[in-house]
Amino acid sequence: MSFTATVLTLYPEMFPGPLGVSLAGRAHAAGTWSMNAVQIRDFATDKHRTVDDTPAGGGAGMVLKPDVLARAIDHARGLSPDAPVLAMTPRGRPISQARIRELAAGPGVTIVCGRFEGFDERIFDGREVEEVSVGDIVLSGGEPAALMVLDACIRLLPGVMGAAWSGVEESFESGLLEYPHYTRPVTWEGRTIPEVLRSGDHAKIAAWRKQRAEDDTRLRRPDLWDRHGDGRVRSASGARQED
Structure with missing residues (x-):
């Protein structure tokens, strides 16, 4: 249906x-x-x-x-x-x-x-x-x-987005704003993609993204940050968020 x-x-x-x-x-x-x-x-x-x-x-x-x-x-x-x-x-x-x-x-x-x-x-x-x-x-x-x-x-209906996980790591899904994104070229108008994103170290990349999401939410949306509350909030998709 x-x-x-x-x-x-x-x-x-x-x-x-x-x-x-x-x-x-x-x-x-x-x-x-x-x-x-x-x-x-x-x-x-x-x-x-x-x-x-x-x-x-x-x-x-x-x-x-x-x-x-x-x-x-x-x-x-x-x-x-x-x-x-x-x-x-x-x-x-x-x-x-x-x-x-x-x-x-x-x-x-x-x-x-x-x-x-x-x-x-x-x-x-x-x-x-x-x-x-x-x-x-x-x-x-x-x-x-x-x-x-x-x-x-x-956009959340099955099959609408190309990949099911596309709607998971987004703003508000974890109670936070999404981390920033970059793409090629590596350097544009003197601005360079953060080195960690070019490292190939997925653990470090994940940690950087988590930290940026937290920092940006705290600075840009203190109301969201207050509700986030040390990982006690549930995500939009229902999973409990932990630090």
């Missing part, structure tokens, strides 16, 4: 977009995953196909209506009953590589893309929807964020 992505959006023409090329595109053509881009306006009941209204209490912008969203979500659940439903919103919990791995291991995902000022809060009380953020930024809509989440999932 392939991974099924259902996206509820006001702009279905944005999909598959970049997911139709490169690794994701080839996997889509091979049937490894499939996509349903569903127009939210199809679930409005008035002649103008209205999906939003002014915010209660006043304020700028418009808010997506809960009744329309509920009908769209119910429809999506009929298409993929076992798929979790995510709503892309800056008010959501930041998504992690561990959560991406959980999603990729399942039957698929339904993603609701917000627009305007976002969602009527009652949709989260009335339907089982996971609020998800891709970072401390605000986008014009949830579609670019949905593409990010789907790309992160699709």
Whole structure:
């Protein structure tokens, strides 16, 4: 059974977009995953196909209506009953590589893309929807964020990446940022590949990479470093990390 992505959006023409090329595109053509881009306006009941209204209490912008969203979500659940439903919103919990791995291991995902000022809060009380953020930024809509989440999932599906281990030694998989990479030429604009990487000593190379991952995480992402906590954190793939 392939991974099924259902996206509820006001702009279905944005999909598959970049997911139709490169690794994701080839996997889509091979049937490894499939996509349903569903127009939210199809679930409005008035002649103008209205999906939003002014915010209660006043304020700028418009808010997506809960009744329309509920009908769209119910429809999506009929298409993929076992798929979790995510709503892309800056008010959501930041998504992690561990959560991406959980999603990729399942039957698929339904993603609701917000627009305007976002969602009527009652949709989260009335339907089982996971609020998800891709970072401390605000986008014009949830579609670019949905593409990010789907790309992160699709690349982990069996056979999508050329080598299964390609997704193991990456940023966040061990609770750390990934170590830096180099390639030929050996010297470029006076900058030389670190000697240890040219030594052929795999033990020393592994130790150097581990140290650089730790140093870079501590300097660039102290929040990750604090959570890493002396090897007590589990990796995104589930293995316990030890020093």
